[in-house]
Amino acid sequence: MRGTTALSKTERQERLKGYLLAAPAVVLLFIFTVYPLCYLIYRSLFGGNLITKDPKFVGLENYTSLLESKDFHQVLSNTLIYTAVTVVLTMVLAVVIAAWLNSKKNRRLNELVQTCIFTPHIISMVSVSTLFLWLMDSKNGLLNILLNALGFESFPFLASPDTALFSVALVTIWKGLGYYVLLIMAALQNIPTSVYEAAEMDDTPALKTFFKITLPMISPTILFTSVVATIASFKVFDSISVMTGGGPLNSTNTLVYYIYEYAFRYGKPGQACAAGVILLVFVCVITYVQFQVSKTRVHYQ
Amino acid sequence: MKRLFAILLSCAMCAALLAGCSGGKSGGDAAAGNGGGGSDGPVKIEFWHSMGSSTGELVQEIVDEFNASQSEVYVDCIYQGDYTTAGTKLQAAAAGGNTPNVVQVEITRVGMYASQDMLLDLMPFAENDPEFDLDAMYPGVMDFSYYNDQLISLPNGRSVPVMYYNVDALKAAGFGKAPETWDEFLAASEAVTKDGVYGYGAPLGDSWYYLALMLTAGGQIYNDEGNNIGFHDESGVKPLQLWRDMMDKGCLYIPEGDDYASNSALRNAFMAGVCAITMQSSAQYRSLVDNSEFEVGVAYIPKDVTYAAIPGGSNLVAFTGKSDVENEATWKFIKYMCSGDVAGKYAAGTGYLPTSDAALNSAVYQEMLDKYPYLDIAVGQLDYYVEMPFDEAYTEIKDNVVGKYVQECIIGGMSPEDAVEHMYEETGKFYS
The missing domain is CATH 3.40.190.10 (Periplasmic binding protein-like II)
Incomplete structure (x- = not known):
C-alpha cells in the first residue's frame, strides 16, 4: 500500500543500516541479558538439582520456602547492613581523606599517603582476604597482638557473630578506599579556584567553605561513587567465601554467597534462582530510591 | 546503571545453569569423539582429584608412574580443590555434559550422580577381568559402591x-x-x-x-x-x-x-x-x-x-557417555589405583585406609608402618564402621x-x- 508513510528507497536503506549497526549490541543484550533474566525467573519455579534431567514444576514453592526461612531473612538484613556500613564509611572517609590530600601543604607526605592508600586497590581480593584472615585471628592474629600491646582487650573479629560482618566490611573499606579517594580528588581538582578565592575574600570559615562550596561542587562524583560502592557491596562474594564462608552462625552470609551456596553446594538451583530474583527486585528498588533522593541533592554545574 | 548491573549479576550466575541445560545432549558425543582416535597414540582420559599439598603431589606421582608403566593409556591428572569446591565443579560439568572420565568423589556425594544414571557400571569390567578380585576389597569400605546392583564406585582415599x-x-x-x-x-x-x-x-x-x-x-x-x-x-x-x-x-x-x-x-x-x-x-x-x-x-x-x-573420604567413580575405548582405559586406571601396591603406597603416604589385604601387606605399607607405628589406626576402626545411606x-x-x-x-x-x-x-x- 502506498500511503503517506511510504518511504523512499534510500530512506529505507538508511533505516536498515541503522538496524544493522544496532544488531550486534541488541543480539548480545538478548543472549546475555534478556534471555538469562527470563530463564532465571523460569528456573526459579522448578525444583531438582543441577544435574536433574527433568526438574519438577513447583510453582512458587521456592519463594515461599525462602520467605519463611529465618536464615534467608538474616541474609537479607546482613546484605543491607553490610552495604550501609561499607558505603557510608567509605564515602565519608574518602571525602575527608581526599580533601586533606588535596590541600597544598605537605606535598611529599601527601604523595606517600596517596600511594599507600591506593595500593590495596590493585591487590586481588582473595589475597587481601587471606592476609586479613591471619591478621584478624582472634587468638594469635597480629591485630590482636597490637591491641594487647597497647593495653586493649582482644577483639574477636571474625570469631564472633557480633563482629564478623563488621570485620569483613572493614577489609572491603580498606581495600576500596584508595580508588574512591582518587575519583573524589579528581573532582576536587576540577573545582575552579575562583570560587575559593571569592570565599576567601569574604573571610568564610574553612568549615563553611567545605560544606557550602566543596561538597556541592563534588556532589555528582559522590553520587557516582556511592552508586558504584553500593553495587560493589551488593555483589560481595570473594571476601566472604575466603574469610568466613558465611559464618559464624550465618552472620556474614550475604545474598550472592547464599545464591552460590544453594546453586552449587546444596544442589538447589531453583531456590538459588528465586533468591536471584529477589536480589534483582532489591537492587531495582534501591537504585530507584537512590536516584530519587539524588535528584534533589545533587548539584550539576 | 545499577539496574543493568543487577541484571548482569543475575545473568552471570545463570550463565552456568544455561550452559549446562542447553549443552546436555551434545556433550557426551563430543567427549566420545575426543578419545575415539586412539589408534595412533595412547588413549587420553581425564582424572579429577581433591588432594592438595603433599597428598596432591603423591597422587600426581602415582599417576605419573601409571603413565610411564604402559603406553596405551595416558591419564591427565587435575586437582580441582577440596571436596566442596570439586563437588561444585563436577556438578557444573555434569550439567554441561562435559564430565571427566574418572573422579575422586567424596562418598556422600556419590549417590547424587548415581541417581541420575551418570555413573558407569564397573561390574562388567570387574567380572571379566581376571587380574581384579572384587572380593579382596575390605567389605567395610565398599559401603558406597553398590547402587541398584551396579558397581558404581571403588574405594580410594577412605578415612575415619x-x-x-x-x-x-x-x-x-x-x-x-x-x-x-x-x-x-x-x-x-x-x-x-x-x-x-x-x-x-x-x-x-x-x-x-x-x-x-x-x-x-x-x-x-x-x-x-x-x-x-x-x-x-x-x-x-x-x-x-x-x-x-x-x-x-x-x-x-x-x-x-x-x-x-x-x-x-x-x-x-x-x-x-x-x-x-x-x-x-x-x-x-x-x-x-x-x-x-x-x-x-x-x-x-x-x-x-x-x-x-x-565413614569419610572419597571413592573413584567413572562417568557414562564416553566411548568404549575410553571406558576400557578408565577401567585400566581404576584397577591400577585399587591394586594392592598402589593403594598401599597411597595409604602409606597419608594415613588413608589400605583398602585390601594386598594393600595392607604391600612392602611399601609395611615398611612405612615400621616408621609410623600408628599408620594403621584406621584399619582397626573398620570394625566399628557405621553405615550411611545414599542421601542427596x-x-x-x-x-x-x-x-x-x-x-x-x-x-x-x-x-x-x-x-x-x-x-x-x-x-x-x-x-x-
Whole structure:
C-alpha cells in the first residue's frame, strides 16, 4: 500500500543500516541479558538439582520456602547492613581523606599517603582476604597482638557473630578506599579556584567553605561513587567465601554467597534462582530510591 | 546503571545453569569423539582429584608412574580443590555434559550422580577381568559402591576421624597415655590448658567431628526409618554438653573459618602447639607427624558408651557417555589405583585406609608402618564402621542443620537440648 508513510528507497536503506549497526549490541543484550533474566525467573519455579534431567514444576514453592526461612531473612538484613556500613564509611572517609590530600601543604607526605592508600586497590581480593584472615585471628592474629600491646582487650573479629560482618566490611573499606579517594580528588581538582578565592575574600570559615562550596561542587562524583560502592557491596562474594564462608552462625552470609551456596553446594538451583530474583527486585528498588533522593541533592554545574 | 548491573549479576550466575541445560545432549558425543582416535597414540582420559599439598603431589606421582608403566593409556591428572569446591565443579560439568572420565568423589556425594544414571557400571569390567578380585576389597569400605546392583564406585582415599594428641604436652600434664573415655578426655584437656595452650580444638565448621562423638555416645546418623536424625536423644546432647563444659573451663579452642578452612586452621594450631588434642581425618596422620616438632600420638575417638567410626573420604567413580575405548582405559586406571601396591603406597603416604589385604601387606605399607607405628589406626576402626545411606539431602543437613545448631550451641549459647530439638525439627522438613 502506498500511503503517506511510504518511504523512499534510500530512506529505507538508511533505516536498515541503522538496524544493522544496532544488531550486534541488541543480539548480545538478548543472549546475555534478556534471555538469562527470563530463564532465571523460569528456573526459579522448578525444583531438582543441577544435574536433574527433568526438574519438577513447583510453582512458587521456592519463594515461599525462602520467605519463611529465618536464615534467608538474616541474609537479607546482613546484605543491607553490610552495604550501609561499607558505603557510608567509605564515602565519608574518602571525602575527608581526599580533601586533606588535596590541600597544598605537605606535598611529599601527601604523595606517600596517596600511594599507600591506593595500593590495596590493585591487590586481588582473595589475597587481601587471606592476609586479613591471619591478621584478624582472634587468638594469635597480629591485630590482636597490637591491641594487647597497647593495653586493649582482644577483639574477636571474625570469631564472633557480633563482629564478623563488621570485620569483613572493614577489609572491603580498606581495600576500596584508595580508588574512591582518587575519583573524589579528581573532582576536587576540577573545582575552579575562583570560587575559593571569592570565599576567601569574604573571610568564610574553612568549615563553611567545605560544606557550602566543596561538597556541592563534588556532589555528582559522590553520587557516582556511592552508586558504584553500593553495587560493589551488593555483589560481595570473594571476601566472604575466603574469610568466613558465611559464618559464624550465618552472620556474614550475604545474598550472592547464599545464591552460590544453594546453586552449587546444596544442589538447589531453583531456590538459588528465586533468591536471584529477589536480589534483582532489591537492587531495582534501591537504585530507584537512590536516584530519587539524588535528584534533589545533587548539584550539576 | 545499577539496574543493568543487577541484571548482569543475575545473568552471570545463570550463565552456568544455561550452559549446562542447553549443552546436555551434545556433550557426551563430543567427549566420545575426543578419545575415539586412539589408534595412533595412547588413549587420553581425564582424572579429577581433591588432594592438595603433599597428598596432591603423591597422587600426581602415582599417576605419573601409571603413565610411564604402559603406553596405551595416558591419564591427565587435575586437582580441582577440596571436596566442596570439586563437588561444585563436577556438578557444573555434569550439567554441561562435559564430565571427566574418572573422579575422586567424596562418598556422600556419590549417590547424587548415581541417581541420575551418570555413573558407569564397573561390574562388567570387574567380572571379566581376571587380574581384579572384587572380593579382596575390605567389605567395610565398599559401603558406597553398590547402587541398584551396579558397581558404581571403588574405594580410594577412605578415612575415619581419629584423635591426635601432643604426647609431650600430655606427658607434662601427667597423662602417660591417650585418653580412652570422655571423662579422661575432658580431664586431659583441662590438665594441659594453661596460658596460650588449649586442651582441645574442635572445628565447628565441619560437623563430621560432632557426629563422630555422637556415634560413640550411642546414637545413629539417621533413625531406623531413614527420615530424620538418629540422635534425637541423649546421644545428640552429650557431645554438645561436653564441648560446653570444655568451653566453660577455658580449654576449648575454636579455629576460625568455615568448612575445610576451619580444619586446616585447626591443624596449623595443633602443629604450632596451640591446642594439645584434636580430632582430624586419619588421612592427616603423616602430614601432622612430619610437620610437628613434638611427638604426635594417635588414638581412637574416645568413647562414651562405645567405639564408633563415621565413614569419610572419597571413592573413584567413572562417568557414562564416553566411548568404549575410553571406558576400557578408565577401567585400566581404576584397577591400577585399587591394586594392592598402589593403594598401599597411597595409604602409606597419608594415613588413608589400605583398602585390601594386598594393600595392607604391600612392602611399601609395611615398611612405612615400621616408621609410623600408628599408620594403621584406621584399619582397626573398620570394625566399628557405621553405615550411611545414599542421601542427596545429606550435604545440606550436615552443614545447614547439624552444623548450624552445633554453632548455635557452642558460640550462640543455645542449650544443647534445644539445639538437638531444632536439628530434629528441621531435618524432618526434608523428608515430609
